[in-house]
Amino acid sequence: MDPKKLSQEQREExxxxxxxxxxxxNGSILPDAKIAxxxxxxxxxxxxxxxxxxTWYSGRHWENDWLIGPDMALNPEKYFIIVxxxxxxxxxxxxSNMPAPLxxxxxxxxSVLDNVTAQHCLVTEKFGITSLVAxxxxxxxxxQTFQWAVSYPEMVPKILPFCGSARTxxxxxxxxxxxxxxxxxxxxxxxxxxxxxxxxxxxLKAFGRVYAGWGLSQPFYWHQMWRKLGFKSLDDFLVNFWExxxxxxxxxxxxxxxxxxxxxxxxxxxxxxGSLEKALASIKAKAMVMPAKxxxxxxxxxxxxxxxxxxxxxxxxxxGIWGHFAGGGAWxxxxxxxxxxxQELLDA
Amino acid sequence: MDPKKLSQEQREExxxxxxxxxxxxNGSILPDAKIAxxxxxxxxxxxxxxxxxxTWYSGRHWENDWLIGPDMALNPEKYFIIVxxxxxxxxxxxxSNMPAPLxxxxxxxxSVLDNVTAQHCLVTEKFGITSLVAxxxxxxxxxQTFQWAVSYPEMVPKILPFCGSARTxxxxxxxxxxxxxxxxxxxxxxxxxxxxxxxxxxxLKAFGRVYAGWGLSQPFYWHQMWRKLGFKSLDDFLVNFWExxxxxxxxxxxxxxxxxxxxxxxxxxxxxxGSLEKALASIKAKAMVMPAKxxxxxxxxxxxxxxxxxxxxxxxxxxGIWGHFAGGGAWxxxxxxxxxxxQELLDA
Numbered sequence: 001m002d003p004k005k006l007s008q009e010q011r012e013e014x015x016x017x018x019x020x021x022x023x024x025x026n027g028s029i030l031p032d033a034k035i036a037x038x039x040x041x042x043x044x045x046x047x048x049x050x051x052x053x054x055t056w057y058s059g060r061h062w063e064n065d066w067l068i069g070p071d072m073a074l075n076p077e078k079y080f081i082i083v084x085x086x087x088x089x090x091x092x093x094x095x096s097n098m099p100a101p102l103x104x105x106x107x108x109x110x111s112v113l114d115n116v117t118a119q120h121c122l123v124t125e126k127f128g129i130t131s132l133v134a135x136x137x138x139x140x141x142x143x144q145t146f147q148w149a150v151s152y153p154e155m156v157p158k159i160l161p162f163c164g165s166a167r168t169x170x171x172x173x174x175x176x177x178x179x180x181x182x183x184x185x186x187x188x189x190x191x192x193x194x195x196x197x198x199x200x201x202x203x204l205k206a207f208g209r210v211y212a213g214w215g216l217s218q219p220f221y222w223h224q225m226w227r228k229l230g231f232k233s234l235d236d237f238l239v240n241f242w243e244x245x246x247x248x249x250x251x252x253x254x255x256x257x258x259x260x261x262x263x264x265x266x267x268x269x270x271x272x273x274g275s276l277e278k279a280l281a282s283i284k285a286k287a288m289v290m291p292a293k294x295x296x297x298x299x300x301x302x303x304x305x306x307x308x309x310x311x312x313x314x315x316x317x318x319x320g321i322w323g324h325f326a327g328g329g330a331w332x333x334x335x336x337x338x339x340x341x342x343q344e345l346l347d348a
Numbered sequence: 349m350d351p352k353k354l355s356q357e358q359r360e361e362x363x364x365x366x367x368x369x370x371x372x373x374n375g376s377i378l379p380d381a382k383i384a385x386x387x388x389x390x391x392x393x394x395x396x397x398x399x400x401x402x403t404w405y406s407g408r409h410w411e412n413d414w415l416i417g418p419d420m421a422l423n424p425e426k427y428f429i430i431v432x433x434x435x436x437x438x439x440x441x442x443x444s445n446m447p448a449p450l451x452x453x454x455x456x457x458x459s460v461l462d463n464v465t466a467q468h469c470l471v472t473e474k475f476g477i478t479s480l481v482a483x484x485x486x487x488x489x490x491x492q493t494f495q496w497a498v499s500y501p502e503m504v505p506k507i508l509p510f511c512g513s514a515r516t517x518x519x520x521x522x523x524x525x526x527x528x529x530x531x532x533x534x535x536x537x538x539x540x541x542x543x544x545x546x547x548x549x550x551x552l553k554a555f556g557r558v559y560a561g562w563g564l565s566q567p568f569y570w571h572q573m574w575r576k577l578g579f580k581s582l583d584d585f586l587v588n589f590w591e592x593x594x595x596x597x598x599x600x601x602x603x604x605x606x607x608x609x610x611x612x613x614x615x616x617x618x619x620x621x622g623s624l625e626k627a628l629a630s631i632k633a634k635a636m637v638m639p640a641k642x643x644x645x646x647x648x649x650x651x652x653x654x655x656x657x658x659x660x661x662x663x664x665x666x667x668g669i670w671g672h673f674a675g676g677g678a679w680x681x682x683x684x685x686x687x688x689x690x691q692e693l694l695d696a
Contacts, residue, residue: 174586178554179558181558182533185551185553186535209522210530213526222517234521301566302566
């Protein structure tokens with residue numbers, strides 16, 4: 001079970017778990033809710049070897065599997081690895097696949113907590129798992145990781161959130177408002193009521209161009225590291241990586257997940273009265289918190305602050321110049337750094 | 349002559365110097381070109397007390413005058429301070445004030461070098477000045493400052509570029525591509541052929557929202573420093589500062605200056621074959637180069653690099669959390685820090 005030996009089609013294969021009419025944290029109902037997921041490895045007889053590894057902003061389960069393999073910490077010969085897709089990513093319930101009347105811009109507002117509650121249903125109801133080995137994730141996956149540790153402290157002994165945060169900072173919200181404004185400046189967006197055959201392509205390209213400055217760091221561009229990704233010029237990278245990254249995606253899906261991201265705060269878990277600090281203090285899990293050195297929207301300082309309020313957490317900064325993308329699997333050195341830290345956490 | 353004692357109307361008063369048909373570096377002609385400028389203080393009999401202080405991206409001369417005053421280094425009782433407006437800012441020749449056929453999107457491409465060449469005409473032809481005391485500027489004003497030192501090394505003994513660079517970095521270009529894409533995603537922009545009564549307001553607001561994440565730093569937002577500027581909430585700041593900062597401006601003017609910025613590179617001065625390093629090495633001026641500690645598009649590392657290639661330069665980092673806006677005059681501590689450094693340079 002090595003993802004690197006599978007075809008793209010095999011990597012994309014997945015299961016669906018039907019949640020029924022799923023009650024959201026804000027009280028509204030997501031009817032006939034579905035969570036799409038993929039598992040790697042075999043659940044052992046005691047149901048004691050499961051790891052949850054949620055997806056990131058707009059990512060799909062196969063875009064997590066670069067960190068999975070028989071020669072890696074996330075070894076499917078040892079662990080049962082569950083990769084649940086976030087609501088809104090187009091595979092789990094999303095604006096793009098929800099039937100009327102809750103389709104498109106009418107899809108309900110989803111919180112990070114809703115995602116984790118749904119994943120908990122999958123893990124406990126479908127698989128009968130009562131305790132996990134660990135939860136980990138990149139970016140918004142890190143936010144879900146923190147949420148798991150707060151919502152289910154007895155079930156989550158270890159976490160490794162990388163390039164993410166337990167609360168979306170105001171600066172991060174401003175970044176998100178920027179990409180959102182760029183997308184919706186295209187009148188074809190039309191409040192989300194565009195035709196599937198006539199998406200706001202100009203807006204999606206603008207979304208990608210704005211994102212380009214944030215996803216990577218200043219020295220990434222200074223050293224033209226896009227050459228390492230096979231691009232010939234800066235413009236080639238902007239057009240053929242960044243614009244094309246977002247053009248195929250559904251704008252309502254993007255804005256659904258963007259809203260989830262922007263409102264992320266474990267302090268909003270019932271019982272913590274909005275306090276990030278109280279929620280952080282409640283985490284029982286041994287935590288390895290891994291910001292990237294020059295992540296522009298999840299800066300190291302924010303994670304230093306969060307770690308300072310956690311009883312059992314270690315901060316380990318991913319070095320290098322890939323910025324936020326240090327956690328995206330594009331650069332072998334960063335992948336090895338994360339893999340090593342995860343191995344250490346799993347062995348502890 | 350204290351700007352703080354003048355009315356807004358008096359601060360906005362200015363002169364126009366007619367350059368005639370002005371030859372641009374790319375060989376094309378800017379017909380009947382005009383440079384708008386304001387002066388502070390009195391030129392002495394020897395014409396030996398002049399300082400040039402160019403404007404920044406979309407700034408007008410009165411938005412420089414926070415650094416001028418009888419109790420400051422830029423003392424108009426001692427110096428003759430010339431503040432020339434950049435081409436494209438709406439006061440000097442710009443898309444918005446140029447008659448057909450070169451109006452709007454047909455306005456020629458302007459370089460940083462063109463701005464400085466025009467300012468040199470003003471300084472030498474209008475005032476008969478053959479040597480300056482110093483040149484300084486913020487942001488794109490810093491770029492013009494570096495250009496003065498390269499173009500007229502015998503005329504510029506001291507420079508103080510703050511929160512800017514001698515060459516626009518690739519990351520900075522990516523930031524600029526982002527705000528440009530946000531503005532032009534509004535179809536009302538129409539390739540620059542909008543009606544003055546029907547500007548792309550949605551695009552201008554998106555431009556402001558994208559800019560918001562860049563102009564200030566992550567900790568600025570974390571600590572809600574917008575409260576110090578009188579705003580009540582993050583949304584209030586985004587709407588009533590950032591959107592309103594750009595909504596009144598002319599989109600073609602913004603994109604004209606953006607193009608000037610994006611192509612900025614003193615290495616393109618004739619004789620340096622595109623080499624930033626050779627051009628930096630040619631600077632004779634004593635230089636105080638002042639990046640701001642957490643400037644997101646003019647990072648300290650870039651200025652460390654530039655200073656390392658300059659024969660007579662000192663790097664002095666502006667501390668604090670205002671990011672790029674450390675050089676914008678909004679925060680007294682940063683203003684005092686810059687003023688003190690300038691005093692030291694002028695006294696040296």
